[in-house]
Amino acid sequence: MRLLILTNTLDCLGENDAPITNAFRRFGCEVILGELNAIAADDYRFFTRGVLVPQDGKPYHPGSAALGDRGTFFLDECQLIWVMNHPQDRVFCDVWQMLWLASQHTAFVNSIEGLMFLNPKHALGYVVPKENRAFSYISNDFSLLWERYRQSPDQCWVAKPPNSTGGQNVFLLPSNGPNVRAILQCLTGNAVAEYNYGDLGGFKAEYAVLQRFIPEVVQGEKRVIVVCGKAVAWHGRQGHPDDHRSNIALGGKLISVDLHSGEIELAELIGQKLMAHGINFVGIDMAYPYILELNLVNPGGLYDAKLASGVDHSDQVAKLVIAHFQNNWSS
Incomplete structure (x- = not known):
């Protein structure tokens, strides 16, 4: 091949x-x-x-x-x-x-349709069961997101662009936070702060996700690599003391972890649903029982799992992918 x-x-x-x-x-x-x-x-x-x-x-x-x-x-x-x-x-x-x-x-290996339409954060509501995802609002209208935030004054939130990667522009919004209004304005394109005359400034609005903060994240996240519907490799990530994000590139700590049966079952359920749309390799970010993110384009985790555990799972990845497509070609 x-x-x-x-x-x-x-x-x-x-x-x-x-x-x-x-x-x-x-x-x-x-x-x-x-x-x-x-x-x-x-x-x-x-x-x-x-x-x-x-x-x-x-x-x-x-x-x-x-x-x-x-x-x-x-x-x-x-x-x-x-x-x-x-x-x-x-x-x-x-x-x-x-x-x-x-x-x-x-x-x-991963379909173009899947990479285009299932990779953004918009797709969590389609792929992940409701009980396993955080409640979210998505809009490019600052006033809508600001009003949703104000309706829950005791709730912490996370705000982020729907198509960002690597922890870019992900903000933790505390209850009654003094900078929340400015952050939401920034994430939605600062359209309300533009002085346009006769629409000369053009269209400024950008989409943002306002998502309820999941307390389980404080204990750390797990990245699970799922190949052809099977959980193959995983590792843990602990956030930097000075940052709410646990991305390795942003100072998160890589650790070795185990997965319990519930975590494996949930990861493989999502992997099998993605396979129906031609996605056979995915990195799933999890703070059980919640799924935080789906990473379809070049998800890190396979190499990091080797660093954390000392075990290289790349042969298992190749074996599963080869078997899957050989079965498809012979049928």
Whole structure:
């Protein structure tokens, strides 16, 4: 089987690019590492620049470069494609559109439709059972979110953009907080603070999520990697003492944890529901019994779980993905 992994850069492989490439090679697969933002078309056949990974080469590590002769590779000459990043903003629409067209002929580990429509925070209400998600409001109208906040004066909230990643612009809003009004104005585009004359300033509104704070988060979060509906790897994250966020990149502490049967059952329930929409690899953020976030595009966790526990689960990932698609192709 020939697998094409599409990533942002071939000069610095990510924490999924490296171990997943190594694992598929160990199973005898031909792996190409390709540039996501270089997708192009030759008479409507889609191709990209990339590297055919040497079968006998040294294992890759996160941060290493993809060694080998670089060339061009047609997507329809691969049996499976794995999108590992979001396209860059300037080419975002074009790349997603071309990848969707390519997906009509070639299998993708995570479907383009799923990556586009199920990755934002909007999708939690569709994928996660009501009893396992925090109550939320979503709007680009500052006055609506401000009124919802004021209706519950003793409630703590979290406010964030629906499409941000890595803990960016995630704010903890205490009850009767002095800066809440300004934060909600900022997250919704500061439209109320614009002095527009005859609409010369254009459309300013941006969407924000106002979500009830979950006290269980204080005890730490767990990131669970679910592959083809099976919980494969997990680790814990504890927030920095000076920050309510537990993202590793923002100072959160990586720890080894166990999952109890209820956590595994919930993670696999969500993974199986996502599979119905072509999503076969997902990172689920959990503070049981609540699901905090779904991470579909290049979710960290596989490499972090290895760092925390000393166990590399990448072979299990490759085995499940290969078996799933081979079953689909034979049926």
